[in-house]
Amino acid sequence: MKEIILAKYGEIILKGGNRPKFENILMNNIRNSLKNVAEVKARLAQATIYVEVFDEDKMDIVVERLSKIFGIVSITRAVVCEKDIEDIKAKAKEYLKKDFKDGVKFKVEAKRSDKQFPLNSPQICMEVGGYLDDEYPNIVVDVHNPEVTVKVEVRDFGAYVYADENKVQGQGGMPIGTGSKATLLLSGGIDSPVAGHMISKRGVEIDAVNFFSFPYTSERAKEKVIELASIIAQYTSKINLYIVPFTEIQLQIAEKCPEEHLTLVMRRFMMRIAERLARKHKSLALVTGESVGQVASQTLAALDVTNSAVDMPVLQPLIGMDKIEIVDRAHEIGTFETSILPYEDCCTVFTPKHPTTNPKRANIEKSENRLDVETLIEAALAGVEKIEVYPK
DSSP: OOEEEEEEEOGGGGGGGGHHHHHHHHHHHHHHHHTTTOOEEEEEETTEEEEEESSGGGHHHHHHHHTTSTTEEEEEEEEEEOSSHHHHHHHHHHHTTTTOOTTOEEEEEEEEOOTTSSSOHHHHHHHHHHHHHHHOTTOEEOSSSOSEEEEEEEETTEEEEEEGGGOEEOOOSBOTTSSOEEEEEOOSSSHHHHHHHHHHTBTOEEEEEEEEOTTTSOHHHHHHHHHHHHHHHHHHSOEEEEEEEOHHHHHHHHHHSOGGGHHHHHHHHHHHHHHHHHHHTTOOOEEOOOOTTSSGGGSHHHHHHHHTTOSSOEEOTTTTOOHHHHHHHHHHHTOHHHHTSSOOOHHHHTOOSSOOSSOOHHHHHHHHTTSOHHHHHHHHHHTOEEEEEOOO
16 A cells, blocks of 8 residues: 655644745755655645655655654654545555554544545545444444544545554744744753754754863863754754854953853853854844753843843743753753763853852953953954754
């Protein structure tokens, strides 16, 4: 029996007159994601993408790839039927036999968009449901609490049958490329990769910036960040990762600024450098992984001081989440195990023992005035390394 993949999208439906633009971007993202995986043919009709896979051995990997494309809410493998009720019944019986265990409760739901088909949706349900009930005497019809929901779709160009319970959850959100571009400050920790995933879910393309303090942070720490970017890229396609040499800035801060101000002065440098890179590469906002009150540098007062260093918008998708929620999301997207590898990043190397939690902007700026801010920023920018990171 020939199978096909049905990928459903959701929020795009609400886009009114702009909907074709969003659909075209989603279709391009699907083709780009699958072009090196399998030979496929994809078509779109009535909020569903129909993906034919010419090598049946590649069905699983295609489903897995589709499950990581923003804009798709569910993916289902279905059997292709003739637009004939007898063929639909026979295919349903054979295709779903593994789902019909003894005593299982089921119902049939039908959608008929081809109005030339001789049976309407309720009649399709009656025909298919009655046939399955006769062929499998040990299963039970239960339209209120079914364990298996048999779906029958009769479209203009074909008919399809599948069990709704076998669908795979998609990412949802909006297709990458519909929400402009932003630059993610990517550390080696748990939070920032999750922030990158969450902002990408709104259709935002992302670049990433990492601050590297060799020899205080090792090459393994750098490799860890590249690995994290490659995991995020599974959802976003290629990410341009900019590695910024940060050692001299941190040494100057440690030498000339009060210890309790080290983290905030450092973060203001990071924001300024990230903003310069963002503007150079056409990003419209910065993205960071702060959550209010999680650490001393993430109190509202501290966030005000940090964000005041730049003029462009700062997006903080995790701002109202607690650590458990963030960790759960990191597990879901596959970044957690990499994030907890024991390689320090530059934020943890020069951490003060007693950082200020209620900083005053004027005091932090006074500390910054002890440094040649512009010269340090220009030197760091001159040493930036660009790495094109592709999906893992």
